[in-house]
Each structure stands twice: as C-alpha cells, then as structure tokens.
Amino acid sequence: MPIENTLSIIKPDATKRNITGLINAKIEKAGLKIVAQKRIMLSKELAEKFYSVHKDRPFFNDLVNFMISGPVIVQVLRGENAVSLNRSIMGATNPTDAEEGTIRSEFAQSVEANSVHGSDSLENALKEISFFFAEIDILI
Ligand code: CMP
DSSP states (O other): OOEEEEEEEEOHHHHHTTOHHHHHHHHHHTTOEEEEEEEEOOOHHHHHHHTGGGTTSTTHHHHHHHHTSSOEEEEEEEEETHHHHHHHHHOOSSGGGSOTTSHHHHHOOSSSSOSEEEOSSHHHHHHHHHHHOOGGGOOO
16 A cells, blocks of 8 residues: 555644644554644635635635634644545544544534544645645654
8 A cells, every 4th residue: 555645734623622632642543653743823824825725615714714713733644545544534524424433523523623634635635745844844
C-alpha cells in the first residue's frame, strides 16, 4: 500500500475544549504518524483562501468565522493510504451521520463545529500541506 501524507486540521471547537490530545491519540492509534504539527490562529484572509473551493456555498461565511474563532492545529499525517485512512477515522462531515468510534462521532458538536478537517484526495493533500508547511517542517 502506498505511503502518503495528508493534511489534518484540529478545529477551534476542539482546541477550546482541550481535547487535541484525545484526537491525536485516535490518529496515532490508527497507525498514522504526526510528522509535522503547529498551533496557529488563522487570519480571515487565510481561512477564506484555504476554503475558497466552498466560496459559493451558503455556509462559507459562517465556516470562515468559525475557523478564525480560536486556535487551530494544522498537522501532516503520514502512513499507508493516509488520505483515505484519515477520512475514515474522522467520520462523516455531519456528526449525526458519523460512524461510531470515529473522531466526529465522539467529539464533534455540529456540522460546522466538527472538530477536524482532512484532505479529501491525494491531489488536495499536496496542495493543502504546501499551504501550511515547507518541506523542511516535515520530519519523518
Ligand atoms: P471540512 O472537512 O473542514 O470542509 C468544509 C467544512 O464546511 C466542513 O468540514 C464543515 O465543517 C463545514 N460546513 C459547515 N456547514 C456545512 C454544511 N451545511 N455542509 C457541509 N459542510 C459544512
């Protein structure tokens, strides 16, 4: 199976509730390695740019305002099939649809405050990782 890197974001609802360690434990238990990680405050401009694919969606402004409402942890996860593995341990976007045992089923509060973001394809993972990290930041 291919070794991949994927981008993960632990969102403000989780940093505010001090549950980032619980989320990281689930990531590591699934066999993914956190090879880069930083706690940052997104600016409005950066959040708008990161989520620009959703700019025409009705929830765009609320999404951006939520993502700048507190610190986030951006991280690079590495492992076999990291993109799809991380999506499966995250669970569905809406926590009411998320499978039992997933991060969103256990921790998310709503479709907006859904605790984590994860790249949805290898192509987007490469783009999203380079949005936040330089090669030199990623330590395998
Ligand atoms: P994420 O994986 O970060 O990608 C886009 C985000 O938009 C998504 O998670 C949700 O948190 C957020 N969002 C807010 N409202 C909606 C909605 N109605 N449908 C889908 N995503 C939404």
